[in-house]
Amino acid sequence: MSDRHREAMATRPAALDAERPGARPRITVALPATSPFSRQMLVPGWDQGRLERARVLIAGAGALGNAAAANLALIGAGHLAVADFDRIEVSNLSRTVLFRRGDEGRSKAAVAAERVRPLMLARDPIVLPLEGDIVWELGWGVYRRMDLILGCVDSSEARAAIGTPAWALGVPAVFGGLYAHNGGVLTQGVGTGPCVACGFSAAEWDDWSRRYSCDQVRRTAAAEAKVPATQIIASLIGALMVQEGLAFLHGDSRNAGTRVFVAAQRPVIERVRLTRKARCPFHAHIAPVEESPALSNQLTAGELLEALGVRDRGVTVRLGREFLLGCRCKGCGRPLPLCKPRHRTHATELVCEACRSTGRPLTNDPQIASIDALSRGTDAAVLALSLETLGIPALHLLEVERDGRTGWIELTGDLARVLPGWPGEVSQEASS
Ligand SMILES: [Zn+2]
Numbered sequence: 001m002s003d004r005h006r007e008a009m010a011t012r013p014a015a016l017d018a019e020r021p022g023a024r025p026r027i028t029v030a031l032p033a034t035s036p037f038s039r040q041m042l043v044p045g046w047d048q049g050r051l052e053r054a055r056v057l058i059a060g061a062g063a064l065g066n067a068a069a070a071n072l073a074l075i076g077a078g079h080l081a082v083a084d085f086d087r088i089e090v091s092n093l094s095r096t097v098l099f100r101r102g103d104e105g106r107s108k109a110a111v112a113a114e115r116v117r118p119l120m121l122a123r124d125p126i127v128l129p130l131e132g133d134i135v136w137e138l139g140w141g142v143y144r145r146m147d148l149i150l151g152c153v154d155s156s157e158a159r160a161a162i163g164t165p166a167w168a169l170g171v172p173a174v175f176g177g178l179y180a181h182n183g184g185v186l187t188q189g190v191g192t193g194p195c196v197a198c199g200f201s202a203a204e205w206d207d208w209s210r211r212y213s214c215d216q217v218r219r220t221a222a223a224e225a226k227v228p229a230t231q232i233i234a235s236l237i238g239a240l241m242v243q244e245g246l247a248f249l250h251g252d253s254r255n256a257g258t259r260v261f262v263a264a265q266r267p268v269i270e271r272v273r274l275t276r277k278a279r280c281p282f283h284a285h286i287a288p289v290e291e292s293p294a295l296s297n298q299l300t301a302g303e304l305l306e307a308l309g310v311r312d313r314g315v316t317v318r319l320g321r322e323f324l325l326g327c328r329c330k331g332c333g334r335p336l337p338l339c340k341p342r343h344r345t346h347a348t349e350l351v352c353e354a355c356r357s358t359g360r361p362l363t364n365d366p367q368i369a370s371i372d373a374l375s376r377g378t379d380a381a382v383l384a385l386s387l388e389t390l391g392i393p394a395l396h397l398l399e400v401e402r403d404g405r406t407g408w409i410e411l412t413g414d415l416a417r418v419l420p421g422w423p424g425e426v427s428q429e430a431s432s
């Protein structure tokens with residue numbers, strides 16, 4: 001410590017001493033040492049009960065998800081769900097405190113849940129893995145049973161996919177990002193403030209569009225830029241995400257709608273306030289939601305329409321995504337059946353084998369036939385398919401128009417399968 005620093009410390013007001021690293025705590029009440037939380041409960045305003053009751057979705061089980069999960073476990077968060085579609089690779093191991101050599105090839109979500117469980121200090125903790133693509137395969141009924149969502153993902157598409165239902169259902173969400181020695185944390189509140197996409201840079205919008213072809217199907221080898229990152233910055237940002245989340249769990253939303261930049265080498269931490277973009281496409285509200293224990297994504301589309309009373313009245317179910325029936329080769333006119341959701345379709349599947357063999361590239365404008373809603377007039381072959389085959393995740397919310405009135409229903413029949421034992425009450429839903 002330089003003389004100047006020592007002098008500055010010496011002249012600090014006494015009231016700041018408790019905030020100085022290494023300073024003696026100003027509260028010296030002797031607590032029984034029977035609780036692992038006795039030290040953190042000395043923090044002014046700390047509410048251990050709220051943390052034990054908290055339900056947190058950790059969306060993404062990579063570097064940030066690992067760091068956030070470990071922090072949440074140790075501070076006594078009671079209920080964690082860890083979502084990821086990916087498998088562990090050897091290159092993950094240097095930034096993932098929950099993974100070990102030998103885990104390569106195993107599910108990130110399953111291993112993270114398995115390893116974080118013994119770290120959880122809450123009484124009767126629950127930790128659940130949710131294996132699947134966060135963008136398309138995570139039902140929105142999961143989001144509405146959370147008190148906090150941590151977006152630990154590295155693509156703008158995934159951030160928007162997490163931010164949209166969180167915003168629509170009124171659940172606070174915190175997002176992290178890493179680059180080399182730098183990182184950022186974006187805090188999305190509830191109500192009418194800016195959403196995560198309001199804070200997207202031009203580069204983030206570019207990253208999203210690179211993942212899809214001109215036909216809006218997935219590029220097979222999506223240009224996945226490998227982001228330089230270390231465990232140091234991942235643990236810093238993961239911890240900062242949990243710090244921001246703690247405020248929400250304690251009912252404090254003053255940091256909502258802000259972004260914190262961290263440059264670890266200098267170091268610098270800076271907070272800026274985000275502006276809500278009036279034309280941002282992600283500001284829908286969903287409320288109220290009708291829970292429907294008889295409905296599940298295992299039903300066929302026809303069974304769903306029956307259950308919603310299609311015999312007696314007009315019913316339209318919006319899928320919120322597209323199901324591709326087939327396309328026609330622009331070169332030879334040959335029909336190519338697809339019968340799969342757009343998000344599970346890759347650009348190579350739109351290439352006509354016959355024309356490829358003659359060397360004519362025909363991937364442009366393949367005249368795709370698709371549906372995005374179900375009703376009495378839907379093709380019988382489609383009505384015989386399960387909602388799962390149509391690309392609807394378990395415990396999802398569907399927009400339903402009945403007799404000209406629009407509302408939201410939940411496939412609540414999937415609840416026990418997706419979130420077994422999860423505390424039931426639903427988060428405050430944003431009113432429209
Ligand atoms: Zn927005």
Ligand SMILES: [Zn+2]
Pocket residue numbers: 329330331332333334352353354355356362
């Ligand atoms: Zn052809």
